Amino acid sequence: MTSQSYFRAAVLDAGLPPPEGLTGPHGMPLGNRFNVYRNNVVMSLTEALQSSFPVVQKLVGEEFFSALAGLYLRQHPPSSPLLMFYGDAMPAFLTNFPPAQGLGYLPDMARLELALRQSYHAADAAPVAATALAEIAPDLLAHARLHFTPATRLVRSRWPIHAIWRFNMATDAPKPTMEAQDVLILRPEFDPVPQLLPTGTGDTLAALFEGVPLGPAIEALPDPAALGPLLTLLLQGCAVHSISVEAP
Amino acid sequence: MLDHSFSALPPAPGVGYKAQHFSSILADAEPVRWLEIHAENYMGGGGRPIAQIRHLAERFPISCHGVGLSIGGESPLDREHLARLKHLVGWLHPASFSEHLAWSTHDAAFLNDLLPLPCTAATLNRVALHVDQVQAALGRRMLLENPSTYLAFAETEMSEIAFLTGIARQTGCGLLLDVNNVHVSCTNQQTDPYEYINTFPLHLVGEIHLGGHDAQQDDRGAPLLIDSHGQPVTDPVWQLYAHTIAKGGAKPTLIEWDNDVPDWPTLAAEAARAAALMPAISA
Numbered sequence: 001m002t003s004q005s006y007f008r009a010a011v012l013d014a015g016l017p018p019p020e021g022l023t024g025p026h027g028m029p030l031g032n033r034f035n036v037y038r039n040n041v042v043m044s045l046t047e048a049l050q051s052s053f054p055v056v057q058k059l060v061g062e063e064f065f066s067a068l069a070g071l072y073l074r075q076h077p078p079s080s081p082l083l084m085f086y087g088d089a090m091p092a093f094l095t096n097f098p099p100a101q102g103l104g105y106l107p108d109m110a111r112l113e114l115a116l117r118q119s120y121h122a123a124d125a126a127p128v129a130a131t132a133l134a135e136i137a138p139d140l141l142a143h144a145r146l147h148f149t150p151a152t153r154l155v156r157s158r159w160p161i162h163a164i165w166r167f168n169m170a171t172d173a174p175k176p177t178m179e180a181q182d183v184l185i186l187r188p189e190f191d192p193v194p195q196l197l198p199t200g201t202g203d204t205l206a207a208l209f210e211g212v213p214l215g216p217a218i219e220a221l222p223d224p225a226a227l228g229p230l231l232t233l234l235l236q237g238c239a240v241h242s243i244s245v246e247a248p
Numbered sequence: 249m250l251d252h253s254f255s256a257l258p259p260a261p262g263v264g265y266k267a268q269h270f271s272s273i274l275a276d277a278e279p280v281r282w283l284e285i286h287a288e289n290y291m292g293g294g295g296r297p298i299a300q301i302r303h304l305a306e307r308f309p310i311s312c313h314g315v316g317l318s319i320g321g322e323s324p325l326d327r328e329h330l331a332r333l334k335h336l337v338g339w340l341h342p343a344s345f346s347e348h349l350a351w352s353t354h355d356a357a358f359l360n361d362l363l364p365l366p367c368t369a370a371t372l373n374r375v376a377l378h379v380d381q382v383q384a385a386l387g388r389r390m391l392l393e394n395p396s397t398y399l400a401f402a403e404t405e406m407s408e409i410a411f412l413t414g415i416a417r418q419t420g421c422g423l424l425l426d427v428n429n430v431h432v433s434c435t436n437q438q439t440d441p442y443e444y445i446n447t448f449p450l451h452l453v454g455e456i457h458l459g460g461h462d463a464q465q466d467d468r469g470a471p472l473l474i475d476s477h478g479q480p481v482t483d484p485v486w487q488l489y490a491h492t493i494a495k496g497g498a499k500p501t502l503i504e505w506d507n508d509v510p511d512w513p514t515l516a517a518e519a520a521r522a523a524a525l526m527p528a529i530s531a
Contacts, residue, residue, distance in 0.1 A: 003322070004321065004322045004323075004351060004354040004363075005322075005354060007354075007363065008354045008355060008357060008359065011359060011361075011363070012357075012359075021366075021401060021402045021403055022399050022400070022401060022402070023399065023400045023401070023402055024399065024400065024466065024468070024470070025400065025436065025437045025438040025439075025470070026437075026438060027400070027402070029468075030399055031466045031467045031468050032466055032467040033398050033399040033436075033466055033472065034399065036398040036399075036472070037361060037363060037364075037398070040361040040474075041359045041361045044360045044361060045359075045360055048360065077357035077358065077359065078357065078358040078359075078360065079356055079357070079358065080316075080328075080329065080358060081288045081315065081316025081317075081326075081329060081352070081358045081360075082288055082291055082292070082316075082332075083288065083358075083360060084289070084292060085292075120292075120295050120296070121292030121293055121294070121295050121297070122292070122293050122294060122295060123294040124293075124294035124298075124299075150293060150294075151295070187295070190295055190296035190299065191296075
């Protein structure tokens with residue numbers, strides 16, 4: 001009997017012989033026909049990874065990407081039929097992939113592209129009005145917690161990932177220079193927009209994402225003047241779904 | 249003549265929906281009367297894909313086609329995936345739900361291909377059990393599609409048609425007849441596609457598929473056709489389709505074009521070709 005366990009293993013490992021009990025037409029020898037399934041699986045999963053990680057592919061080139069996709073899909077075949085979320089182990093895979101060691105920013109770029117994909121498919125949620133914070137009594141503001149829309153994502157990096165992303169996706173973007181960059185992904189309607197966070201606001205935003213109230217969260221700001229632009233970015237970018245206030 | 253009991257799609261052409269055709273379809277879909285979606289592409293939380301299909305479903309009957317249930321799998325059905333499907337079918341109210349006689353998931357790996365299984369009494373019982381479970385979960389009948397095959401199993405005990413008919417008899421499901429798959433499989437198995445159609449229980453067919461294929465050869469020089477959905481329907485498949493509807497009557501007919509997707513006029517022209525073959529026999 002041809003077991004699906006062995007069939008699965010042989011599809012992903014061209015070094016294994018095809019499963020026993022398979023034939024060509026009318027009992028003739030199988031020949032190379034099993035390779036149709038091997039090719040279909042490798043090609044379709046490689047294409048899924050190409051569409052998940054277009055910038056990673058641009059950075060390493062098509063040939064390099066196909067080779068790494070071939071290794072990745074064998075180590076990490078999809079765990080569900082929802083291929084739009086395929087590739088969540090790619091950042092860790094790239095971190096431990098010796099041929100990519102010269103490109104230290106590659107794992108973070110994969111994280112950014114995963115976050116963009118998740119944002120695109122995230123549930124819809126109505127944002128609060130851009131004036132919502134102004135309606136909260138000033139003495140309660142420090143106790144306000146922001147609850148973010150499901151499509152909003154924060155990706156932090158010690159590499160200039162926003163600049164590298166733009167350099168590869170936009171025609172007029174300047175060449176990246178070395179600096180750490182935090183990226184806020186906003187989805188005002190249907191298209192996720194990666195926004196560069198103002199310098200020094202990443203810790204505060206990360207705290208807000210974790211549910212820390214505004215008061216303690218802004219203690220992480222090196223310059224209190226950065227708070228206004230950060231809140232404007234969040235509110236005008238439809239990032240905030242609701243605000244809750246717990247009185248002290 | 250028309251059998252609506254397996255699907256509420258009109259006996260007219262439909263196409264596989266692609267996001268790049270959204271505005272063309274809303275502007276003028278003729279002669280396309282219904283749309284097919286791949287269920288798994290609409291199982292995210294929200295965003296543009298779901299907004300588009302909600303909008304289109306108000307104007308067009310939708311055929312919901314699953315590619316990930318692994319109904320032919322040795323392992324039990326993935327309950328989480330079945331729950332996602334139930335949720336989708338619950339809000340979309342598609343005119344039809346269909347899946348494949350194939351497997352794609354084993355040992356927690358989804359291989360994204362329609363993998364083959366032998367036609368034996370044991371596999372028939374297993375597939376019938378899975379079809380029963382899907383129909384119970386969705387609260388509706390489904391259609392099961394004949395596969396494209398590239399090889400054969402020594403252990404096979406019955407013909408593919410006897411197998412599909414047996415499942416339909418045990419479960420009450422309908423069948424989806426992919427005429428391109430018939431041409432591809434019969435060429436690859438060196439059997440007669442017209443005999444296949446003449447033997448097929450056409451009264452159980454709720455939907456027909458047409459699509460393009462690649463032509464290759466195996467290492468012995470025998471023709472090996474690959475179901476690729478990346479080009480126009482070939483002439484032999486159109487002729488086989490004409491034979492099918494002359495025998496079984498006009499059926500909802502899908503043009504499948506999933507790779508190297510053409511512009512809307514090219515796709516609509518394929519649908520028009522199917523439409524042109526239909527009225528001749530439905531009168």
